[in-house]
Amino acid sequence: MDQELLIRQLCGLPVVQYEFFETACLTFSSRVRYICQTECPQYGKSWACPPGVGTVEACQERCLSYPHALLFTTMTEVDDIADIEATLATRSEHEAVTHQINRLMRGQGADTYPLSTESCAVCPECTCPDAPCRHPERMFPCVESHGILVTEIAERLGIDFQAGGNTVTWFSLILYR
Numbered sequence: 252m253d254q255e256l257l258i259r260q261l262c263g264l265p266v267v268q269y270e271f272f273e274t275a276c277l278t279f280s281s282r283v284r285y286i287c288q289t290e291c292p293q294y295g296k297s298w299a300c301p302p303g304v305g306t307v308e309a310c311q312e313r314c315l316s317y318p319h320a321l322l323f324t325t326m327t328e329v330d331d332i333a334d335i336e337a338t339l340a341t342r343s344e345h346e347a348v349t350h351q352i353n354r355l356m357r358g359q360g361a362d363t364y365p366l367s368t369e370s371c372a373v374c375p376e377c378t379c380p381d382a383p384c385r386h387p388e389r390m391f392p393c394v395e396s397h398g399i400l401v402t403e404i405a406e407r408l409g410i411d412f413q414a415g416g417n418t419v420t421w422f423s424l425i426l427y428r
């Protein structure tokens with residue numbers, strides 16, 4: 252993949268910050284998975300979330316088979332960040348950007364494994380756990396579902412995610428080889 256070309260393409264998109272790094276730098280933790288299991292209402296209800304994504308060990312092995320990584324953020328201003336519904340509604344714009352970047356990378360011959368935000372919202376109702384995913388090619392698992400604490404890697408890379416006020420920050424992580 253031509254990284255310089257991709258950087259020029261990223262400049263034309265509403266991406267706030269991005270960093271390329273090696274996937275080996277990621278930390279995979281069962282503590283993150285524990286939070287999914289105990290605090291997230293989507294646990295067991297989406298193929299983008301645990302346990303559908305597999306064990307943390309299986310997720311780690313899958314991720315490490317893609318040696319390179321791109322982490323990026325988009326930000327959106329909302330009237331009131333305490334309004335969860337309005338805040339979550341901004342996610343679809345970030346997902347569209349993630350799909351666009353993934354297409355650009357694949358267009359350059361990269362084999363990608365995108366991880367994005369929250370649980371999948373492609374179908375009005377997920378088939379999980381009763382039937383296989385309807386659109387595995389469009390489904391991007393949640394970053395945290397893989398045991399990755401995205402804010403920790405963002406801090407290490409110098410990516411700012413605390414803009415304050417009513418600014419929502421969304422992350423995606425695209426692994427590639």
Ligand code: SF4
Nearest residue numbers: 298371374377384385
């Ligand atoms: S694409 Fe549909 S079936 Fe697959 S995880 Fe997303 S919502 Fe569920």
